[in-house]
Each structure stands twice: as C-alpha cells, then as structure tokens.
Amino acid sequence: MGFRDLIPKSLDSKTECKEQLKKIFKKYDSNHDNCLSKEELKRAFDELGALFPGFRARRGLYHADANNDGQIDMGELDNLLDYAYKHGFTGN
Known part of the structure; x- marks a missing residue:
C-alpha cells in the first residue's frame, strides 16, 4: 500500500x-x-469549454x-482554480 492509496479518490481526483x-x-x-x-x-475559459x-x-x-x-498573479491562482473547479471546469 503506497501513500496514494491512503488519499481518498475524490480528493485525489480534485487535486x-x-x-x-x-x-x-x-x-x-x-x-x-x-x-x-x-x-x-x-x-483559457474558451479552451475549457465555457x-x-x-x-x-x-x-x-x-x-x-x-x-x-x-489580473490574476501566481499568488492568486489558487483562488482562480477554486472558482473554476467549483463551476465544473476540470481541465479534462
């Protein structure tokens, strides 16, 4: 059993x-x-299918x-990622 096996699938998928x-x-x-x-x-949102x-x-x-x-600097990027993920964008 590796470390990744200890992470819940939903958390791993979100990450x-x-x-x-x-x-x-x-x-x-x-x-x-x-x-x-x-x-x-x-x-970027156009590529994501918005x-x-x-x-x-x-x-x-x-x-x-x-x-x-x-503008969004790299320190604010996590906030943008949270917003995008919350609204159903996954990058897949």
Missing part, C-alpha cells in the same frame, strides 16, 4: 483536476509576466483578484 486547470491557465499567460489578464483568462468565456473571465477576476489590480 488532479486542479493541476490540469493550472497547466491550462498558465499556458495562456501569453506575455510571460506570471499574471493572467482578463483577455488571457477569456481565452459557454460565455468573457463572463467566466470577469467572474474569475472578481473571485480571485485579491489585490484588485485587474
């Missing part, structure tokens, strides 16, 4: 989904400034942009 989401969001940091602009978020990616980008900013600078 994997968030890791996939993180990869997708980071891929859309097109100017490599370690921040995601509203436009970069819109493109029906209204602009809406999801705005709501993601609202929920995750703790310092209100209009």
